[in-house]
Amino acid sequence: MPEGKHKSGTYRKAFVKTPGGKTAMHYRRKKPAKAHCASCGKVLSGVPHGLSYQIRALPRTQRRPERPYGGVLCSPCMRAKFVEKIQNA
Amino acid sequence: MLEIGRLCVKIAGRDAGKECVILDLQDNKFALVDGATRRKKVNLAHLEPLDRVIEIEKNASHAKVAAAFEELGLPVWNTTPKPKTKRTAKKRKAANKK
Numbered sequence: 001m002p003e004g005k006h007k008s009g010t011y012r013k014a015f016v017k018t019p020g021g022k023t024a025m026h027y028r029r030k031k032p033a034k035a036h037c038a039s040c041g042k043v044l045s046g047v048p049h050g051l052s053y054q055i056r057a058l059p060r061t062q063r064r065p066e067r068p069y070g071g072v073l074c075s076p077c078m079r080a081k082f083v084e085k086i087q088n089a
Numbered sequence: 090m091l092e093i094g095r096l097c098v099k100i101a102g103r104d105a106g107k108e109c110v111i112l113d114l115q116d117n118k119f120a121l122v123d124g125a126t127r128r129k130k131v132n133l134a135h136l137e138p139l140d141r142v143i144e145i146e147k148n149a150s151h152a153k154v155a156a157a158f159e160e161l162g163l164p165v166w167n168t169t170p171k172p173k174t175k176r177t178a179k180k181r182k183a184a185n186k187k
Binding site for chain 2: 066067086
């Protein structure tokens with residue numbers, strides 16, 4: 001019978017092929033949700049999602065794009081923000 | 090509209106939000122820019138023109154652009170020397186031992 005913690009939604013079942021040809025069932029932790037754009041809500045590209053220790057292991061440039069609002073706004077929204085700021089000023 | 094000396098703001102990429110001046114135009118798609126942004130060839134679609142044109146010659150050197158920007162009170166991009174990382178004593182000892 002599965003352990004108590006595996007009954008929670010945090011774990012998912014992973015079916016793994018063993019060298020003997022049998023299929024074993026392993027439990028793996030689900031990854032947190034993907035990052036979304038703050039204004040249009042689309043999934044952000046260039047931003048990995050994972051447990052905090054996995055993200056912390058990554059070098060800084062792999063955690064988010066290296067442009068203003070990188071990891072917060074998607075590029076179309078960021079461009080629109082700058083264009084709007086210029087036209088209003 | 091888009092001519093040499095036109096001040097613009099880069100709206101895409103790493104230098105987004107920074108002012109620059111157009112130094113050269115290439116087949117109506119690209120421009121060489123310099124100023125607060127790095128000196129590079131950029132796509133015109135990534136530039137938002139401002140309503141100012143400054144007196145500057147074609148392909149002006151970075152020094153000239155920096156002078157012009159200084160006058161306008163605009164920031165200028167310049168390369169910051171890479172700080173020498175101080176290796177820990179342990180690493181130095183290991184390196185010297187080999």
